[in-house]
Amino acid sequence: xxxxxxxxxxxxxxxxxxxxxxxxxxxxxxxxxxxxxxxxxxxxxxxxxxxxxxxxxxxxxxxxxxxxxxxxxxxxxxxxxxxxxxxxxxxxxxxxxxxxxxxxxxxxxxxxxxxxxxxxxxxxxxxxxxxxxxxxxxxxxxxxxxxxxxxxxxxxxxxxxxxxxxxxxxxxxxxxxxxxxxxxxxxxxxxxxxxxxxxxxxxxxxxxxxxxxxxxxxxxxxxxxxxxxxxxxxxxxxxxxxxxxxxxxxxxxxxxxxxxxxxxxxxxxxxxxxxxxxxxxxxxxxxxxx
Amino acid sequence: xxxxxxxxxxxxxxxxxxxxxxxxxxxxxxxxxxxxxxxxxxxxxxxxxxxxxxxxxxxxxxxxxxxxxxxxxxxxxxxxxxxxxxxxxxxxxxxxxxxxxxxxxxxxxxxxxxxxxxxxxxxxxxxxxxxxxxxxxxxxxxxxxxxxxxxxxxxxxxxxxxxxxxxxxxxxxxxxxxxxxxxxxxxxxxxxxxxxxxxxxxxxxxxxxxxxxxxxxxxxxxxxxxxxxxxxxxxxxxxxxxxxxxxxxxxxxxxxxxxxxxxxxxxxxxxxxxxxxxxxxxxxxxxxxxxxxxxxxxxxxxxxxxxxxxxxxxxx
Numbered sequence: 001x002x003x004x005x006x007x008x009x010x011x012x013x014x015x016x017x018x019x020x021x022x023x024x025x026x027x028x029x030x031x032x033x034x035x036x037x038x039x040x041x042x043x044x045x046x047x048x049x050x051x052x053x054x055x056x057x058x059x060x061x062x063x064x065x066x067x068x069x070x071x072x073x074x075x076x077x078x079x080x081x082x083x084x085x086x087x088x089x090x091x092x093x094x095x096x097x098x099x100x101x102x103x104x105x106x107x108x109x110x111x112x113x114x115x116x117x118x119x120x121x122x123x124x125x126x127x128x129x130x131x132x133x134x135x136x137x138x139x140x141x142x143x144x145x146x147x148x149x150x151x152x153x154x155x156x157x158x159x160x161x162x163x164x165x166x167x168x169x170x171x172x173x174x175x176x177x178x179x180x181x182x183x184x185x186x187x188x189x190x191x192x193x194x195x196x197x198x199x200x201x202x203x204x205x206x207x208x209x210x211x212x213x214x215x216x217x218x219x220x221x222x223x224x225x226x227x228x229x230x231x232x233x234x235x236x237x238x239x240x241x242x243x244x245x246x247x248x249x250x251x252x253x254x255x256x257x258x259x260x261x262x263x264x265x266x267x268x269x270x271x272x273x274x275x276x277x278x279x280x281x282x283x284x285x286x287x288x289x290x
Numbered sequence: 291x292x293x294x295x296x297x298x299x300x301x302x303x304x305x306x307x308x309x310x311x312x313x314x315x316x317x318x319x320x321x322x323x324x325x326x327x328x329x330x331x332x333x334x335x336x337x338x339x340x341x342x343x344x345x346x347x348x349x350x351x352x353x354x355x356x357x358x359x360x361x362x363x364x365x366x367x368x369x370x371x372x373x374x375x376x377x378x379x380x381x382x383x384x385x386x387x388x389x390x391x392x393x394x395x396x397x398x399x400x401x402x403x404x405x406x407x408x409x410x411x412x413x414x415x416x417x418x419x420x421x422x423x424x425x426x427x428x429x430x431x432x433x434x435x436x437x438x439x440x441x442x443x444x445x446x447x448x449x450x451x452x453x454x455x456x457x458x459x460x461x462x463x464x465x466x467x468x469x470x471x472x473x474x475x476x477x478x479x480x481x482x483x484x485x486x487x488x489x490x491x492x493x494x495x496x497x498x499x500x501x502x503x504x505x506x507x508x509x510x511x512x513x514x515x516x517x518x519x520x521x522x523x524x525x526x527x528x529x530x531x532x533x534x535x536x537x538x539x540x541x542x543x544x545x546x547x548x549x550x551x552x553x554x555x556x557x558x559x560x561x562x563x564x565x566x567x568x569x570x571x572x573x574x575x576x577x578x579x580x581x582x583x584x585x586x587x588x589x590x591x592x593x594x595x596x597x598x599x600x601x602x603x604x605x606x
Contacts, residue, residue: 042365044365047366047395047396047397047398048396050395050396051392051393051395051396054388054391054392054395055381055384055392058384058385058388058389058391058392059381059383059384060383061383119381120381123378123379123380123381123382124376124378124379124380125379125380125381127346127375127376127379128379128380128389128393128436129393129396130344130345130346131344131345131346131367131368131371131373131375132367132368132393132396132397132436133367133396133397134345134361134362134363134364134367135362135365287348289341289346289347289348290346290347
């Protein structure tokens with residue numbers, strides 16, 4: 001389609017692109033008016049990652065959304081743990097109960113991830129971005145990497161806190177981090193949210209419109225599982241566990257449940273969803289006019 | 291740092307949006323060392339052309355090269371090309387300084403340069419304010435600041451005059467001129483002929499996506515059919531048929547008066563003298579740039595309001 005086929009950067013070696021943020025050498029005005037010289041080919045990623053990190057830090061919605069995710073996770077986890085009346089029967093899962101706030105926190109993370117892309121389109125910032133960095137796929141990949149990492153770190157920290165708060169609320173029915181599957185579940189929440197962040201950035205890139213992308217995100221995470229309830233049980237049980245949310249959330253279930261995938265298979269399926277979402281986004285962002 | 295090759299080369303550029311043809315077989319070069327005005331009525335394809343040059347839109351056919359390469363192949367383009375297409379191309383929640391920081395980091399531009407360009411466009415005192423609170427004129431200045439970040443050799447501005455007060459207009463005119471004087475390339479679009487007359491030396495005029503003129507400002511005016519000769523003669527009735535015989539158009543403009551197009555004052559004087567016709571006045575009336583523009587774009591104005599209204603005025 002475009003006659004301007006981009007040659008991707010070769011593997012970055014220990015090149016000058018990996019320079020520290022504070023001391024950036026060789027950025028004096030190059031003789032831009034000279035005849036086109038073969039540029040020293042190096043990765044654009046170090047610059048783009050720094051730029052995307054700055055973008056994330058310099059808008060208020062980032063802090064509001066992350067604070068909301070944090071509060072939802074710890075607050076809801078504490079409330080649900082405190083009001084649990086069940087006891088140690090076969091399906092009682094104290095770890096999962098203490099982490100149930102993730103079901104609300106995921107919405108804040110997902111919405112923020114979508115908006116990181118769609119707000120650039122709605123404000124016109126995307127044109128400034130692409131004029132500064134025509135390597136569009138690398139721009140979106142950098143955005144996904146930065147936000148995925150931030151969502152993972154915030155999610156993991158909140159997950160540890162909500163685990164300890166929740167277990168203390170559960171009192172005698174609570175378990176320690178040493179319990180079977182507990183540590184995997186707690187870190188799994190961070191993994192789930194990190195991958196969800198990547199998934200959301202991809203979705204925002206594909207749809208470009210904020211309202212549309214948020215609707216699609218909620219549809220996939222919340223509406224689709226509800227719609228599947230209409231199916232016959234046997235059919236529903238075989239499809240249900242492969243839905244993005246259900247697959248990803250298997251990583252923080254410690255009680256074996258025949259209707260869901262095993263934890264690591266589940267998160268792997270979710271990772272495939274995230275990769276597919278981002279991958280489609282990367283293809284489309286190259287093809288479409290900005 | 292004079293260059294011999296053009297900084298921007300547009301070749302056979304065609305862009306369709308669905309069934310709409312925005313630009314059709316457009317070819318031109320933009321040379322360094324002068325301000326090139328990119329003129330056309332609204333909807334004539336100026337912005338589309340600039341978007342293709344900057345790699346935002348893919349051409350349907352043809353190509354646009356910047357410093358010999360497609361824009362998308364530039365790794366740190368801010369050092370080569372500074373551009374402002376839209377005075378609101380920023381996130382309204384970000385401060386002016388943070389907006390520039392995000393762009394500067396993408397090209398590894400040093401931080402001190404951000405303060406320099408803020409100072410250059412006069413936004414230092416509001417650098418920490420949310421850009422969403424800026425007026426249109428301040429948004430323009432922020433856009434120009436981002437275009438200057440990499441101290442580029444090529445500057446591309448789409449309608450930079452819009453929203454600026456008279457002081458701002460003077461400021462940008464001087465900025466563009468000094469840029470060109472330094473041997474850099476300046477391409478600035480406008481639908482305002484009068485402004486271009488003051489700023490540009492060279493014009494690229496398009497209408498309905500097609501090239502209408504690619505020439506110096508003086509030549510565009512000279513080539514206009516609106517250059518006419520006013521003749522006052524007691525024998526005007528006798529002169530008109532003589533001119534008509536030679537294929538020269540002469541229209542009566544009141545008793546004893548003719549407006550002649552397609553001939554010089556010398557030619558008319560000679561014709562009159564061979565037939566012993568008395569001439570009382572023979573004066574060249576040069577078309578204004580505005581008239582030249584009208585002439586060029588008359589058939590290509592997309593949104594006719596009223597035939598008697600200049601597109602520049604109706605859109606301003």
